[in-house]
Amino acid sequence: MLIKRITIILLLSFVLYLFIISIANLSDIYNSAGKDFFADNGFYDTGSLNLVTAIYLDYRLFDSLFEAGILLITVSGIMWISEYNILTKNAPLMLDKQKTSELFITFSRLLYPIMFLFGIYIITNGHLSPGGGFQGGAIVATAVLILYYIDISKSMDVNKLLNIEKILFILLVSIAFISLLTRNEVFTNFVPLDGSTELKSIYLILLNLIIGTKVAIGLIAIFTVFLKEGR
């Protein structure tokens, strides 16, 4: 037991030594050429002041598509692994109202519209200020999950949520493919490269809205399945 742990520590320190050697000349493997390129061309290519949004919605949209696909596959996997069948999944929730304090319920009622609006603000302003589809979707999901504490009699149809998410993913891929007709290349902005930046931001807002809705619905579905599993 002890020998095994000492062996693991020795192996890991050897890996750390290899890492320190490889990181010694950092300027050989990493320089600021990419940063300068994004700072010079990012706004005119994509119409986004937020360069992170410019990368994950335009330059590297392929990554974001697979990320959205992984979220969809994981939600379906969790619902498939879960013990109960569809009929029991749609049964009303068993959150005990006696255990939730009245103070928390009252303040949640005041707070959840503000959280909802703030999430939508972050999604729609993702190309101008910090934020975007992924972060705003998480905030919207949190605002909807607070509703479970306020009114336990309402429940969500998990199967319908999964169907909406599938439709949104198909919409996302088809919008990403429109640029094949206008720009002659896939997975980029459908406004031509010499168009104005205001026109280009239409595409960014549209894709941020779809990704935000998709992330919010995915997180709500995951939480609902866990809540019903824990009865």
Added chain:
Amino acid sequence: MNPILSFIVILIGVFGLATSKNIIKSIFCVSIIEVGTILLFLNFGMYEGGSIPILNSIGIEIVDPLPQAIMITTIIIGSTITSLGLMLSVKIFHHYGSIEWKTVLKRDI
């Protein structure tokens, strides 16, 4: 903030993954590896005095936006992987009646 420190965080996660006796603790260790990866990537793009990568005012030196854009996807995928692992552990608990690796694998760790 040093890349070596964030790599040590990753190695702590690997050590915990190799020695932990509980399935929940193993899932925590996967999360620790993920956090170390995020720190490592953000260290590469970051330098002293750089501002956030938003071009609101002209003439400001920004940090590299590429690692941040990649790490957004890492955070979402990490949360989904954690929830998938927790759901699998619930299933394992229903089947074996325990979430110790010793009982599940029937051997000494």
